[in-house]
Amino acid sequence: MNKSHIRKRAALLLCFGTVAGFVHAQYGSPFSNLATTGSGSSPMGLTIDAANNLYVSNYNTGSISKITQAGVVSTFATSVGARLDQMTIDNAGNIYAVSSTGSWSSSVKKVTPTGSVSTLANVPGGGLGPTGTIGIAVDKTSGNIYTTDNTGNTVSRITPAGVLTSFTVGSKPIGIALDGAGNIYTANWGSNTVSKLSPAGTLLATYPVGPNPWGVTIEPVSGNIYVSNAGPYDGGGSPSPNGTVSKITPAGVVTTTWATVGNAADAITTDAAGNVYVVNSYGGTVSEITPAGVVTTLNLPTASGTPQTQLYPWSILISSGRAYVAVSGTDMVAATPLVASLPVTFGSINATQEGDMLSVNWQTVSETNNDHFDIEVSQDGVHFVKAGTVTSNAVNGNSHKALRYVFTTPLHTALSLAGLSVLALGIGLLAFNRKNKLLMLCLIAAGTGLFTVSCSRNSDLVDTNKEANLSVRIAQVDKDGKKSYSPVVKVIRK
Structure with a gap:
């Protein structure tokens, strides 16, 4: 993706970064380049398996790369689908990736642990416009897959057999997350809201949040919901220089601007200590936010001739003591160790x-x-x-x-x-x-x-x-x- 194309495309959504194996996170060293996925590949989505192998969806090449903890890269699957975007993984190690046709329709591709590719279901949403990313999540208990329709106002539930059911949420949902009870949360870009649905698809609540919400994540200990808001867009299609994060408590109390972060706040996740992490796609940075709302800005590694503002990080994932970021502008996955402190x-x-x-x-x-x-x-x-x-x-x-x-x-x-x-x-x-x-x-x-x-x-x-x-x-x-x-x-x- 070239620069002009990325400016037309929505910033990513979220990454379901599962935390495992560490108790408190704070970046102990700058990010470094863990691996490169290939010239012009444009890495977008991240997920990780039980053996800590990292998988990266490549937007331009339609392939999925596999990266070991040592940084060894291999091609896990080719010809998965056009414009591969966000991914998730189930308990059996099956990977599900969103593939967009570019005409406001998409499909969910299933890739088995052996690399076999099939289409699980066709879903609405996607495309090349200002909200080109759609979200995907998996309920690891039922095996159901959920995707958002960023062109309308629905979320789709897909069973392991490929049966699709749609539920109504707010306007143009992008980010999606599930809590421990199977409730569904969507960040609705078109209505500046977050919708909460029951596992059966009943709308339980609607929360007002900041302008142009993209990602949503749930901190499992406190139950707090955090939403990354890209901020208002100007006439040229560029977001506000500063995005924000909204906080929703389990009681439904909303803090619309809980923290101010970088340019085009997009992917969002949390760690086991309750810290929140946001990638700022047009700023080339990661914002780390403590539970008290204190923000630290962390730069990503640049490449020769690539300024910080053209790195375009799209996804973040935290697992087993490391943080990973998919950096589209330099075709790399950046990583940093997390410093463990006392429990x-x-x-x-x-x-x-x-x-x-x-x-x-x-x-x-x-x-x-x-x-x-x-x-x-x-x-x-x-x-x-x-x-x-x-x-x-x-x-x-x-x-x-x-x-x-x-x-x-x-x-x-x-x-x-x-x-x-x-x-x-x-x-x-x-x-x-x-x-x-x-x-x-x-x-x-x-x-x-x-x-x-x-x-x-x-x-x-x-x-x-x-x-x-x-x-x-x-x-x-x-x-x-x-x-x-x-x-x-x-x-x-x-």
Whole structure:
């Protein structure tokens, strides 16, 4: 596609970037060229299989390229269809790609894992005009395929057998997404709305959003819906220099301009930490937006003689710790690693002692796959013992909002545990040779002393003058048993 042709064509829609294998995303390095799909191929759509092989639909050549994680490119299928656009993949590894005839009609092509190509169904929509892209999604439970009709006001449901049923939505839908319950959401370019339909096709709600919405995605933990809005077009067919993102809560509360992004906001997806990613097709950039709405602009790699504004990125996908972008203007797929951080982001942590009672108060900013917290106490800031456990308040261990926790225990109980742990360590050394005997005797003496004294509520270990060095840390334990720690905090005496 040349520049003039792209300017006539709508910016992509969305990419169903499934997040897997990482807990928090923020770009840790600039994008680099993962692979090139062939001169003049114009890569458009992206999808990925269970083995992390990437598949790219090439608009100009009508082929699908396969790219390994090492960047090795091969042609997976040829002569799939004219003007290949967006793609999706089912649980069996079958790929479904939209092929447009250029006369406002399209077909859904099915490509099996062996590369065999067939036409699943003919669908309305597509073409070369200002809304030339139509969306596609798959319900991985039923196997049904959904496409949008960007020339009318319907969404098509196609069964695995190729039976097509149409449902009415807003004007000129482009982007499409499904939630975990099978509800359908469409971004309606012609009416500046998002439609929500039940799995049976009943219209459940219509939400007003920003001008010229293109992509729609659903953050699965919070249930928030995010919509990329290209912005108003001028008389020459160019979008506003700044697109926007609208946010819709599960309760239906709409923030029309939740974030301002780059030129021609198009593809949109989220990660497991609730961050939102938007490709700006006429700006040659990716916008990363935190759950709080903070925007960071990330440049894509340029090629010799190709300015940033002529890169034309169309799709974005996030999977297994990497982000991928289809860059049509340079026939490349760009990628960047994502930096994994702790599954729990801690906020404030305070520990206080009042008499014999130890109280620990803390806040989490976000939690991913979290099961529980172990509260650990130390008298030297180095050796810690568990004083108790608090179960995560996050639903299914996942939350993108602030949660508060309180833990209280008699201090002598925690110190008794500390003494027992040291005593056990000393006794364990009995199994070693004589060189460890002196250390063993010291540890047994220390542990016995700690345990004996701490059992007394009036002991010196809880004396105001002698317990100024108590410290606390919080161990966060994942559902898979992995553990990470908060910073160590000093216990403040009241």
